[in-house]
Amino acid sequence: MDSLAAAPGTGPATNPLPVIRAGVKPRRFEDLPTGRTLVMGILNVTPDSFSDGGEHATTDAAIRAGLKMHYDGADIIDVGGESTRPDSERISEEEEQRRILPVVQALVKAGALISVDTMNASTAEKAIEAGAGIINDVSGVQLDPRMPELIARTKVPYILMHSRGSVRSQDPRADYGDVVEEVISELTTLRDRFYEAGVAPEQIILDPGLGFAKNAEHDWSLLRNIDRLTVLGHRVLIGASRKRFLGSLLTTAGKAAPPAERDNATLATSVLAASQGVWGVRVHDVAANADAVKVTAAWQG
Numbered sequence: 001m002d003s004l005a006a007a008p009g010t011g012p013a014t015n016p017l018p019v020i021r022a023g024v025k026p027r028r029f030e031d032l033p034t035g036r037t038l039v040m041g042i043l044n045v046t047p048d049s050f051s052d053g054g055e056h057a058t059t060d061a062a063i064r065a066g067l068k069m070h071y072d073g074a075d076i077i078d079v080g081g082e083s084t085r086p087d088s089e090r091i092s093e094e095e096e097q098r099r100i101l102p103v104v105q106a107l108v109k110a111g112a113l114i115s116v117d118t119m120n121a122s123t124a125e126k127a128i129e130a131g132a133g134i135i136n137d138v139s140g141v142q143l144d145p146r147m148p149e150l151i152a153r154t155k156v157p158y159i160l161m162h163s164r165g166s167v168r169s170q171d172p173r174a175d176y177g178d179v180v181e182e183v184i185s186e187l188t189t190l191r192d193r194f195y196e197a198g199v200a201p202e203q204i205i206l207d208p209g210l211g212f213a214k215n216a217e218h219d220w221s222l223l224r225n226i227d228r229l230t231v232l233g234h235r236v237l238i239g240a241s242r243k244r245f246l247g248s249l250l251t252t253a254g255k256a257a258p259p260a261e262r263d264n265a266t267l268a269t270s271v272l273a274a275s276q277g278v279w280g281v282r283v284h285d286v287a288a289n290a291d292a293v294k295v296t297a298a299w300q301g
């Protein structure tokens with residue numbers, strides 16, 4: 001709590017923002033802990049994300065929530081301005097930047113390492129200028145052609161997530177012979193485009209993209225075979241938090257558990273991912289997951 005005048009997230013939403021004192025060193029990617037799985041907190045600055053839509057829709061609410069994640073032990077905070085819900089409207093790059101850039105600046109000033117969840121190279125570039133240290137791109141085969149050059153030039157770590165088609169037309173594309181093999185092959189083809197642009201292998205973080213053009217059985221197959229992804233030699237990130245496949249697993253009386261009731265199941269996926277050598281887990285409930293990855297590391301010695 002050394003950079004704040006008041007504890008974040010403790011008062012009613014109308015309280016003034018905690019004052020962020022100047023002089024806190026921003027955390028760099030190179031400073032991240034090793035020896036345990038990392039926790040990436042999800043901060044969607046959107047009115048309509050599937051699991052936390054509207055919670056952090058204003059700049060102040062988002063900064064407050066991000067500060068709370070930082071002090072709850074998030075290693076990285078993933079800030080996104082555009083919802084990936086299948087029924088969501090695409091927004092302009094200007095609107096995306098208006099939503100996220102002040103949040104990125106404030107959290108960097110507080111000493112957090114920020115990744116930015118964007119499919120737009122121009123937003124990624126502005127976010128890097130604002131202090132973001134990682135770019136998280138869910139666009140898959142719809143890759144912005146300017147992205148590889150930007151990542152090569154800025155040397156920023158890049159999360160390459162698997163998806164098919166536009167994020168709004170994924171479900172019909174959930175059609176695989178061998179989902180694990182096809183996801184790996186599509187990811188490595190995309191990765192090679194980054195190599196061709198001059199991106200270094202250690203900059204690339206791979207993510208199987210749970211729920212993106214995948215049904216529950218595909219998600220479980222990918223988790224069951226996560227070693228086939230980690231063996232490729234890149235850091236691997238998993239985003240299982242509150243996803244549909246957990247909701248359908250927890251069905252009672254024919255009704256899938258709603259997103260808010262999927263946190264315990266998410267925790268179980270984080271423990272299992274950590275025990276499989278996954279580099280990071282992208283989660284909503286930072287405090288619980290931060291404890292869980294520490295327990296897993298201690299258990300494994």
Ligand code: PMM
Nearest residue numbers: 049050051136159161207209210239
């Ligand atoms: N999932 C969502 C958004 N961004 N990024 C990565 N790298 N991996 C994911 O699995 C992922 C992502 C959708 O979930 P949300 O609405 O809870 O953010």
